[in-house]
Amino acid sequence: MLRKGGTDAYNDIPQVRIAEGLSNPCRHCLQLIGEGEKKLVLAYMPFDTKQPYAETGPIFLHQQECGHYNSDIFPPWFMFLEPAIIRGYDDENWIVYETGAVISGSDIEKKCMTIFQNKDVEFVHIRSKYNCFQCKVERA
Numbered sequence: 001m002l003r004k005g006g007t008d009a010y011n012d013i014p015q016v017r018i019a020e021g022l023s024n025p026c027r028h029c030l031q032l033i034g035e036g037e038k039k040l041v042l043a044y045m046p047f048d049t050k051q052p053y054a055e056t057g058p059i060f061l062h063q064q065e066c067g068h069y070n071s072d073i074f075p076p077w078f079m080f081l082e083p084a085i086i087r088g089y090d091d092e093n094w095i096v097y098e099t100g101a102v103i104s105g106s107d108i109e110k111k112c113m114t115i116f117q118n119k120d121v122e123f124v125h126i127r128s129k130y131n132c133f134q135c136k137v138e139r140a
């Protein structure tokens with residue numbers, strides 16, 4: 001949709017830019033967009049409906065079609081999220097406050113396991129320090 005003229009969380013057409021540097025993760029395939037490749041820059045709200053805890057932030061996507069990431073392990077570059085923002089959400093998509101933390105990328109897996117010990121948590125979101133949504137982690 002977004003690659004074919006669909007609009008983002010603010011009802012705007014995604015902007016097309018050339019990826020520069022090595023920090024251009026695609027939110028769909030969770031691979032890094034190569035330097036010089038075209039990327040879409042847009043506002044993304046990773047929730048189905050608006051509500052007070054439905055944060056919106058900037059993300060990148062490959063301009064070209066790519067496959068959706070679906071794995072039990074995090075992509076290796078998550079190690080380089082310095083820092084990463086992590087928090088759990090309940091079954092109403094509200095933040096479970098005591099789960100929120102700013103951590104080193106190398107601690108993401110361990111922190112996810114800790115957060116999921118809280119039975120109020122339905123899923124976890126990981127964001128960058130720029131509030132760019134990285135991924136949703138669901139219970140196994």
Ligand SMILES: [Zn+2]
Pocket residue numbers: 026027028029030031061062065066067
């Ligand atoms: Zn991609």
